[in-house]
Amino acid sequence: MVAGGGAGARARGETGPALAVGRAGTAELRRHNRALVLRHIRAHGPCSRATVAAATGLAKAAVTGIVGELVEAGLLTETGTAPAAGRGRPGTLLRLADETAAALGVEVNVDYTAVVAVDLSGRPVFSEVLPPAGPAPARPYGVSPGGAAGRVRPGAVADLVRELAGRLRDEGRRLLGVALGVPGLVDTESGVVRDAPNLGWRDVPAARLVAGALGDGDVPVLVDNDANLAVLAEAAGGAARGARSAVYVTGTVGVGAGILMEGRIVRGVRGYAGEVGHMPIAGAEARCGCGRTGCWEAVVGLDSLMRRAAPDLPAPALPYRAKIEALVERARAGDGRVLAALDHHGRRLGRGAAVLVNLLNPEVLVLGGDFTDLAPWCLPPLRAELAAHVLAPALGGCAVRPSTLGPLAAAQGGAARQVDRAFAALHTAF
Amino acid sequence: MVAGGGAGARARGETGPALAVGRAGTAELRRHNRALVLRHIRAHGPCSRATVAAATGLAKAAVTGIVGELVEAGLLTETGTAPAAGRGRPGTLLRLADETAAALGVEVNVDYTAVVAVDLSGRPVFSEVLPPAGPAPARPYGVSPGGAAGRVRPGAVADLVRELAGRLRDEGRRLLGVALGVPGLVDTESGVVRDAPNLGWRDVPAARLVAGALGDGDVPVLVDNDANLAVLAEAAGGAARGARSAVYVTGTVGVGAGILMEGRIVRGVRGYAGEVGHMPIAGAEARCGCGRTGCWEAVVGLDSLMRRAAPDLPAPALPYRAKIEALVERARAGDGRVLAALDHHGRRLGRGAAVLVNLLNPEVLVLGGDFTDLAPWCLPPLRAELAAHVLAPALGGCAVRPSTLGPLAAAQGGAARQVDRAFAALHTAF
CATH class of the missing domain: 1.10.10.10 (Winged helix-like DNA-binding domain superfamily/Winged helix DNA-binding domain)
Incomplete structure (x- = not known):
């Protein structure tokens, strides 16, 4: 031409x-x-x-x-x-130089705190799932005062990061950066958590708090939605390994998603993309903790499942792992009520998953959070629902898989991202 | 550091x-x-x-x-x-050199064909909305034989492109490329329309047919989903001008979406992203033309609206524009039934729009297709529904606007894309 x-x-x-x-x-x-x-x-x-x-x-x-x-x-x-x-x-x-530096990722969750430190090659230096950071007395959903207190104390998270940084320093490692993953809306530019209702955080300047606790202005601190960090980790070396387009759906108390399209996180104009939990796709009878009706979270959150599967258990009083373990144990034992509830749960999950697959045509849909442990029972009905409601032939090539990184996914993704950032910063530093 | x-x-x-x-x-x-x-x-x-x-x-x-x-x-x-x-x-x-070249965009639709030719500066050489290309006798949804015939004849589209190319040649212009927009699933690599149910196209090798009709293997032909091309045009110079993140929702017989995130079309792994019409977000009582239940399209498609707003009109026999014009005329005249139906329609639109806004956090949501003409009545209830169901404060910064390019959007976007491609190809051609 x-x-x-x-x-x-x-x-x-x-x-x-x-x-x-x-x-x-x-x-x-x-x-x-x-x-x-x-x-x-x-x-x-x-x-x-x-x-x-x-x-x-x-x-x-x-x-x-x-x-x-x-x-x-x-x-x-x-x-x-x-x-x-x-x-x-x-x-x-x-x-x-894998011995002399490390990056730290921390996922802050209402049920646990996951921490992962990785070296320059991305290999773990340590990784642990800890109890939630300094839980304050539980408050009703969404009424926590701006940034002060809630179910998880921001100050306790900052203290934990300082402690972990000290541990790395004692091992002779320079801290390349810290990444915080939280279940909620994050302004990634400023590092302010706008709204993480299950943590009780509103307008919490998380990056500033962590940097302050470290007392070292040179260590970069990033804050992101937990599912965004998790999908990066799963695509780098987990259930979506090698995929350029993947969606990670995580469920604990709330439900969130991280969307990776052609290798990049889809953030939207203010970084609020991925709020699947409050997609209005359930009926008006589904009352959500956020005060709205019809939210997907209201029918696929763990609370909803517990009520249906095991109404005899005192769910609100039980720690997260205890709930999941009780369900898994009963399902394995063939408890009819639990099995029926998990089948129902899988179909409701599939409804929302079909929205995501029709809309985004991902290569892999990863089930994280409590969906991972429940996958043996939820996946078959979920797949059936997808087959019924996805327009593209053969689900548009989408594989559905449980997370392989489990509760460490977001922390791992955050740490890896800080390694990448350190390399990228170096590219422009001279 | x-x-x-x-x-x-x-x-x-x-x-x-x-x-x-x-x-x-x-x-x-x-x-x-x-x-x-x-x-x-x-x-x-x-x-x-x-x-x-x-x-x-x-x-x-x-x-x-x-x-x-x-x-x-x-x-x-x-x-x-x-x-x-x-x-x-x-x-x-x-x-x-604006006088010596042009690119051609064609939107193939069951209700009309839009054609736009632009010069190197992106200015229109001509733009027209024509009757549908060679409509074949209507067939029931989805049973058309592979690639042969349907409601719109692929051969008639190829003939139209040849005719338009001749017109440009007669004006002394070199044809830089042709872009075809169709309402359906497109394999953009091969230019094959996998499934455009409302056209009656299955596995139609549209790019090859058009190139064959042109008889010039050097003219690049691209085929894409109509809404993908439309969102590019609206973001370049329409209702989403300057936005890096926008979603274009178009409704005629079917409902589709084009998703632009950080300046790039979100296509997913096989190019099937944007299939909003069949998101299962309506109740089981909503029976869709595709044979499924619960599809959004079943409750926000034009057929559904016509049944509710104007059951006295013989909708199936009316051309597209006649239906829209009848509704607009009655709404302007204050017809209570039509106004109530449009309010209901707006709320149902808002339900799906809330899914898109929660999930993608776009800067602009553009209403195209028949939603554009109905916007004066549908937008207020749609906005109310968004306010009720979007988690991010202030809709996450999302503006909702009717298309300003109307039925020409996809053809315009396609032509502009071929100009961009011609420039990009030049960058690597020496």
Whole structure:
């Protein structure tokens, strides 16, 4: 379509690389080349400078310069020598400096707190599921005063982060960053939790509180919706491994979703995307804790399931795990009431899942939170409902899978994101 | 956080621009610089080579080379001279060659066919709403044989495109590309319409049919869901102008949506995203034309509205515009039954809209198709329903607006997309 002969040749003659770089071009190239080198060593290390040069097409002198920067920044380290390739000298091997840095992810939940620290390669340094952080006396839904107190105390979360940072420092690791995942609406720009009703948080400046507790303004702190962080982790190395489009649906007290489309989190204009819990898809008889009627959460939240499956249990008084374990135990024992309730639950889940699959055509739908443990019983009716209500043939290629990262997903995703950010920041830091 | 001193300085010394470019870097730079030049002239033309050089930071010789390529490819043209700036010579002005090329967009619909041709600047060459293309005898929903016939004949669409291409050729314009928008599931890679039930199309190789009719394998043909193309147009210059996140909901016989998030169409893994019509959010009593129950389309499609608002009219026998005009006329006249039905319709629309807004947090929700004409009566109840069912404060910043491009939106978006593609292809063509 386009004639490339004369004009193209003329342009090639006139605009050699040095000319075409221009002023802005130089810095951009530097970042680009640094990213090339890092990406190669992250993916293929340990490897020598010569290997990096061959794989990236960069000049050896350029690679040597970039590697020097990265070693000095504490992100690369030398590790023995490689056998000489062909006639060359033996090369020093390079790899990520996994012993000297770590990123921390924390999921704050009304039922538990999950913490994960990872090294530069994304391998866990530690990961734990702890009791909820400093629970304050329970209050009715949504009436907690702005930012002060609620079911989970923000100050207790900040204290926990400081304690974990100290643990990493004692191990000789630099803290690359902290990521907080919370079940609610988050202003990711400012790190303020706008509304996390089940935590009792309204307009809580979570990033500022954590940074204050750390007493180190240089450690970046990000706050995000828990399901957003979880879908990143599941797509990186969990139930949606390798998927570019995935939806993670998590259910505990509330129901939320993280949406990944073509490798990016769908956030919407103010970061509020993924509020599936309050999609008005149930009947008017479904009264939600938020005061509305018809919310999906009102019929697929754990409270609703407990009432139907095990009305004899004192659900409000039981800890989260105890409820799930009781249901799983009874289901395994063949309790007819529980099995019928889980079948009903699976169909109601499938109704909302069909909305998501019709609307977003994901490659994988991941069931997280308590849906993970209940998947053996809920998945068959859920799949049947999907088959009945999804327009695209063969569910549009969508696989439905329980989470493989379980309660650690959001914390893991947050920590990994801070590693990525540290690398990305490095690309622009010189 | 990162020490940039010694190592950074060393790297800067060792990796000058020429070195750092490497082999892969040259071609990439060339594309990048070509894009810079084109983007500037598209946005700010007419302008001189010197202005382009100053604005982009490129060397004047480089700009001259690139401009030469673009003039030769028929995309730029010279247009008079600019007054000398400072001590420089007067410069020849450059602008897009708007007289010599055009792209064509066609929306195929069961009720009408919309056609739009635009020049390189995106200005319309012509735009028309025509009767449906070669309607075949109506068949029951979904039983049309694979690709052969249905309510709209694919061959008639191909014939129409050939005719329009001839018209552009007669005006001395090169056809940059054709975009077809259809209400249904499209495999955008292959240009095959998988399922457009209201057209009666199943597995119709629409791109191949159109290319065949044109008899010119060099003209790119793309096929996409109509609402995907429409949301691009509305965000470029319609009701969602400037929005990076928008959802376009269109209703005629069926209901569909185009989803734009951070400037990109959300397609999902197989391009089936946006199937809002069959979200199971209505009650079991809502029987849909697709054979399912509970589909949103079953309660917000035009057929459902006509039954409730004007049961005296012979809806199935009336053309699309006649139905809408009858409703609008009666609503204006204060017909109580029609007004009550439109209020009810608005609330049902709002139910589904609340699902979309909770899930996607768009900046703008655009009502297209027949929703546009009915907006004066449907918008207030729709907004009330949104206020009642969206969790984010102030609807998460979402504005709800009727389409400003009307039935031309998808055709306009398709034509504009082919112009963008022609520019993008040029970036990589040398």
